[in-house]
Each structure stands twice: as structure tokens, then as C-alpha cells.
Amino acid sequence: MSEVSNPPQDDTADPVLALKSRSKVIAVTSGKGGVGKTFVSANLASALAKRGLRVLVLDADLGLANLDVVLNLYPKITLHDVFTGKSKLEDAIYKAPGGFSVLLAGSGMVEYSRLAPEVRDDFLRIMESLVPNYDIVLLDTGAGISDVVLFAVSMASEVLLVATPEPTALTDAYATIKVLGAQQKRQSIRVVINQVSRTGDGTAITTQLQQVLDRFVNKDSEHPLKLIHMGDIPADTAVRQAIMKRQLLAQADPGCPAALSITQLASKVESAVIKHGA
Amino acid sequence: MGKDTSCRARDVPAVIHRHYSYPVASATDSSVIRLGDLRLDDARALLEHDPSSVLPAPEASPVEYMQTILDGLCELSLRDPLTGLSNRRHFNHLLNREIEAVARSGESVLLLIMDIDHFKKVNDTYGHHAGDLVLQAVSKCLEACVRPMDTVSRFGGEEFAAILPNCPATFGPVVAERIREAVSELSIVVSPTETIHVTISIGGAFAPEWVRSTIELWTERADEQLYRAKSAGRNRVFIEEQHGVAVSADEKGMLFGHLLFGDPASGDAAGSAVTDSEMNRAY
Incomplete structure (x- = not known):
């Protein structure tokens, strides 16, 4: 019908429908674009790979992903080619510099933003065959609450929401949290605050978000939504420099404060998911 | 030569x-x-x-x-030679540019598609010259109803379109209603003895935030609303309802309460802290 569906009667709302082996799948999302979602996905993947895990990052930001730019990787074969039957799935998976695997959507995926039922089926089929090969699959979703994002998130057991302390980013993060709570009956959402200027600011923001949720959303809810603060990533010029060089932080400046915070994040993500999935 | x-x-x-x-x-x-x-x-x-x-x-x-x-x-x-408005080619170019911008910025952009009601009757009753005068008068009126940053285009025949960048969801219906009303109040002199009145039906759709749409999908959604306006009796405005969650003023107030009521110096201190650490890293 349109690019944006009406989620309440949409089957993206039902996570159970989505994926059998979704326990290893983490959706990395954000309320607003430009808060560093793809940067977090790529660098978190590299930190997880360093911990000895087999990691796949799947670009679920159909048609809009910057994953190729962040990783300086321009594969010839993409998810789009797999969807159209031009290529085999194995051939679309590339090794990223950080020792993890990536599957990019390709710009041809724009037309799938409508997410026809057969596209969802294709997507699920691909996920079912991919997930067993990895310890963790990160879905780099689009920003906001389009049906593509909701669908991608529905395939994941865990949601990692990236926000920055900026007011518009927080408002959009809050809106996304509300939707995920209401439509997917999620009980917990993991939060990471990027571009934090002082230690502790991120924790304070997550606490603030939780208080607003408790007051306006959780008060009559049978499934109170809990936010789990996963960490802060400090504002760090090393990040901008790494992005300009199109390198991962671990390559560009492994000792910088942002890189250290991502290493900590990886350890938290590992224990959350691996325990959960076992 | x-x-x-x-x-x-x-x-x-x-x-x-x-x-x-x-x-x-x-x-x-x-x-x-x-x-x-x-x-x-x-x-x-x-x-x-x-x-x-x-x-x-x-x-x-x-x-x-x-x-x-x-x-x-x-x-x-x-340009469309008759009305001086952007033609469809120009409009599609601008629409594509908005699609790219919206996909990345999430800005709220409204597309309106407007069609003069019973225009064929004007042509049949008063002749094609009168029809041209009506098109010109309506074009002028449409341009006067929108901001300079908005683009009005003659889409073809008696159909017009407008792109309204940076148009918050609550303003969309207000602008469209203003256009509808202004057109209905026009007195168009088509001959020394004849003045005619026309109405316009308007359908609108916002660009999907953060999603890269296409010209076809976006105009199709606005067209659907125009169709609803026509079916509902013409001289009406229908704008596609945006899905999404509104964050209420109360929620926002609580969300940013700490920013407003906290230590007023802390904001500045945080700002300079970033700059300092950035400076230290940079040099």
C-alpha cells in the first residue's frame, strides 16, 4: 500500500511470528538518524569478534545503510542480488576488516521499503539459514519507526537503542521505545548513549527515560517496559577521525576513550545474549 | 553559415x-x-x-x-507556459531532492495534489479560453497561499501539486484548507459579462520519515487522498494520517525537565568540557 504501514494490525507487531532462532539476534536501532547507529553496529561487531565470537552484521536499513561507507567495503554482491535470485546467499557475505561478516542490502533495496509479504518471507528465510552459523547477529536497522524497522526489530530477541543526549534524539528515542513496547510487547530495551560529554550523563539519561516511561506508559501496563543501560560512548574526536579514514576505532585508535567504552559494551552484550540464548 | x-x-x-x-x-x-x-x-x-x-x-x-x-x-x-508554474519535470526533480533529504533528516515534508472540480464543465460551457483563464487564476492563488520556499507545479491538465518542506504535521491540514478556501473565493472574469467560481479538491501525504520513498509511491499516496476528497463530494481536503506516536508536551516536559531546572552552569560546563577534550585530542 504505502511505505509506512499501520502497525497495530501489522504482523511485524508479533515477534513470535518472526524468527525461530532469534535469540542470538540483536537489533541496533535509533529513534533518529545520525546518532551513530551504524558506527556502533560496526564497532560493536568488531569488539565482539575480538572476544572470539562469530559475528554477522546484517544491513537491515534497506536502501539507506551507511555500513559500506563506515567499513570502506563496496561488495559487488548484496542482499538485493540474493532476493532477485541473481546470486547465492553465501556469495553476498563478506569479511569486514574487524574480523566479522557483513551482508549489505544494496541500493536496489529501496523498492523493498514497502515490505510486501513475500519480501518478509524471503527475509525470514534468509535469516533462518544464516543465524545458525553465528554466535551473534547484529541487525543494523533504519532509524525511526517505519515498518521496515519494526519488521527488522521483530526478528531480534534484544534491542539495542542508540541515542545521543541531544533533545531531538531523546524525544525520538522515547517515541521508538513507546512503539516497541506497545506493538511488540517488549519487556526490555537496552540503551546505549553515544556522544556523551561527561561520565554518568548516559546513565542519567536512561534513568530519565525510564521515569517518563513509568509515569506515562508503564502505569497501567501489565508488561512494564524496562530500560537497561548498556553504557556510554564518550564524545571523542577519535571517532570522527576514524570515520573520516573509514576505519573501525579498533584500527584507527584502539586506545581512545570511545574504543574502550565499546569494548566494555561488547562484554555486556555478550553476557546478555549468550546467557539468554543458552 | x-x-x-x-x-x-x-x-x-x-x-x-x-x-x-x-x-x-x-x-x-x-x-x-x-x-x-x-x-x-x-x-x-x-x-x-x-x-x-x-x-x-x-x-x-x-x-x-x-x-x-x-x-x-x-x-x-x-516552466509550464500557460501558468508560469513549475512543470512536472521540474517538480519531479524537486520531489526527488526532498526524498533524499527526508530519508536522512526525517524532516516533515508534505505533498499536496490538487484538482479543480468539474473543470471540463468550464471548458464545455465557457470555452477553452475561459478554461485557460481559470487555470491562470487558480495558479496565482495557489502560489499566494504558500510560502516562498514551497513549490507549486502544474502537474498536467487541471491538476496541480505542491511540495511543502519543513511542514509540521499539524500545519499541513491548515495550509491545505487555506488553499481550498482561497480558491473557492476567487471570482474569475472570463468575459465582460461572465464571472465564474470554481472549487478545488486536495489530497495530501507526508513523506515517510527516515524512509527513502519514491516519486511514484509518494504521489500515489497523495492521489489516494485526492480520490477520497473527490468521492466525498469535492471541494474538500484529505490528508493521509501519519502513523507514529506523538510524544505529548507533558512527556517532553518530564524528559527535559533536568535540562531546564538543573544547574544552569552545568550545560555550559559540559559544552566547554567537550571542546577542551577535543582540543587536547586534536593537538
Whole structure:
């Protein structure tokens, strides 16, 4: 019908429908674009790979992903080619510099933003065959609450929401949290605050978000939504420099404060998911 | 030189023919183009047809002369000749640009598609000249109803479209309603004895935030709303409801309470802390 569906009667709302082996799948999302979602996905993947895990990052930001730019990787074969039957799935998976695997959507995926039922089926089929090969699959979703994002998130057991302390980013993060709570009956959402200027600011923001949720959303809810603060990533010029060089932080400046915070994040993500999935 | 039979040379003042051999590029350039080698008669004829365009003398500055011709042709290729509005080609170009911007910025952009009600009747009853006058009057009215940053276009026939960038969801229906009302209040004099009134039906759809749409998908959604407006009896506005969650003022107040009521110095301190650490890292 349109690019944006009406989620309440949409089957993206039902996570159970989505994926059998979704326990290893983490959706990395954000309320607003430009808060560093793809940067977090790529660098978190590299930190997880360093911990000895087999990691796949799947670009679920159909048609809009910057994953190729962040990783300086321009594969010839993409998810789009797999969807159209031009290529085999194995051939679309590339090794990223950080020792993890990536599957990019390709710009041809724009037309799938409508997410026809057969596209969802294709997507699920691909996920079912991919997930067993990895310890963790990160879905780099689009920003906001389009049906593509909701669908991608529905395939994941865990949601990692990236926000920055900026007011518009927080408002959009809050809106996304509300939707995920209401439509997917999620009980917990993991939060990471990027571009934090002082230690502790991120924790304070997550606490603030939780208080607003408790007051306006959780008060009559049978499934109170809990936010789990996963960490802060400090504002760090090393990040901008790494992005300009199109390198991962671990390559560009492994000792910088942002890189250290991502290493900590990886350890938290590992224990959350691996325990959960076992 | 300049004897191309396909050109309507008779439409062009003879004086210009004498200056055909002025070089456009500098003489030292091996790829020098001479005005005389170009067949400009059609282009010149088109431009001189428009009284508002004045071509500079080719002998004064051949480059300026060529530039004016090219600019004039670009302008002509983007405008609808009857109403002076953007034509569909220009509009699609602008729409594509908005799609790219919205996909990345999430900005709220509204597309309106508008159709004059029972326009065929105007043509049938009063003649095509009256129809043209109506199209011109409505075009003028549409342009007057929107901001300078908005673009109104003649989509074709009696159908118009407008892109309204940076248009918050709550303003959309207000603007569309204002347009509908303004058109209904027009008194269009089509002959010394006849004044006619028309109405317009309006359908609108916002760009999906953070999603890269396509011209087809977006216009299709606005068209659906226009169809609803027509079916509901015309002279109406229908704008697609946006899904999404509104964050109430109370929620926002609580969300940012700490920013407003906290230590007023802390904001500045945080700001300078970033700068300091950035400076330290940079040098």
C-alpha cells in the first residue's frame, strides 16, 4: 500500500511470528538518524569478534545503510542480488576488516521499503539459514519507526537503542521505545548513549527515560517496559577521525576513550545474549 | 553559415546573423566554439517570444550571450507556459531532492495534489479560453497561499501539486484548507459579462520519515487522498494520517525537565568540557 504501514494490525507487531532462532539476534536501532547507529553496529561487531565470537552484521536499513561507507567495503554482491535470485546467499557475505561478516542490502533495496509479504518471507528465510552459523547477529536497522524497522526489530530477541543526549534524539528515542513496547510487547530495551560529554550523563539519561516511561506508559501496563543501560560512548574526536579514514576505532585508535567504552559494551552484550540464548 | 533549413531564420532579426563568427571560448583554446557554427535560431526564437527575456548583443560578450540563451532555455524547460508554474519535470526533480533529504533528516515534508472540480464543465460551457483563464487564476492563488520556499507545479491538465518542506504535521491540514478556501473565493472574469467560481479538491501525504520513498509511491499516496476528497463530494481536503506516536508536551516536559531546572552552569560546563577534550585530542 504505502511505505509506512499501520502497525497495530501489522504482523511485524508479533515477534513470535518472526524468527525461530532469534535469540542470538540483536537489533541496533535509533529513534533518529545520525546518532551513530551504524558506527556502533560496526564497532560493536568488531569488539565482539575480538572476544572470539562469530559475528554477522546484517544491513537491515534497506536502501539507506551507511555500513559500506563506515567499513570502506563496496561488495559487488548484496542482499538485493540474493532476493532477485541473481546470486547465492553465501556469495553476498563478506569479511569486514574487524574480523566479522557483513551482508549489505544494496541500493536496489529501496523498492523493498514497502515490505510486501513475500519480501518478509524471503527475509525470514534468509535469516533462518544464516543465524545458525553465528554466535551473534547484529541487525543494523533504519532509524525511526517505519515498518521496515519494526519488521527488522521483530526478528531480534534484544534491542539495542542508540541515542545521543541531544533533545531531538531523546524525544525520538522515547517515541521508538513507546512503539516497541506497545506493538511488540517488549519487556526490555537496552540503551546505549553515544556522544556523551561527561561520565554518568548516559546513565542519567536512561534513568530519565525510564521515569517518563513509568509515569506515562508503564502505569497501567501489565508488561512494564524496562530500560537497561548498556553504557556510554564518550564524545571523542577519535571517532570522527576514524570515520573520516573509514576505519573501525579498533584500527584507527584502539586506545581512545570511545574504543574502550565499546569494548566494555561488547562484554555486556555478550553476557546478555549468550546467557539468554543458552 | 547559419543557412540551416530547419531553423526558422525569418523569426530572427537579421542583425544577429552578422555576428555569427564570434568565438565562445578563448582563441587559444583548441576546442574553440564559434557562435556561427551553432544553430541557435530556434533557441533565439523561443526566447524572443517571451517579452520578459532580453538577449544581450552577441558582439559585446559571446559568453554572456550563450549563457543567457542556455539559462533562458533551462528556465523554459522547467516552466509550464500557460501558468508560469513549475512543470512536472521540474517538480519531479524537486520531489526527488526532498526524498533524499527526508530519508536522512526525517524532516516533515508534505505533498499536496490538487484538482479543480468539474473543470471540463468550464471548458464545455465557457470555452477553452475561459478554461485557460481559470487555470491562470487558480495558479496565482495557489502560489499566494504558500510560502516562498514551497513549490507549486502544474502537474498536467487541471491538476496541480505542491511540495511543502519543513511542514509540521499539524500545519499541513491548515495550509491545505487555506488553499481550498482561497480558491473557492476567487471570482474569475472570463468575459465582460461572465464571472465564474470554481472549487478545488486536495489530497495530501507526508513523506515517510527516515524512509527513502519514491516519486511514484509518494504521489500515489497523495492521489489516494485526492480520490477520497473527490468521492466525498469535492471541494474538500484529505490528508493521509501519519502513523507514529506523538510524544505529548507533558512527556517532553518530564524528559527535559533536568535540562531546564538543573544547574544552569552545568550545560555550559559540559559544552566547554567537550571542546577542551577535543582540543587536547586534536593537538
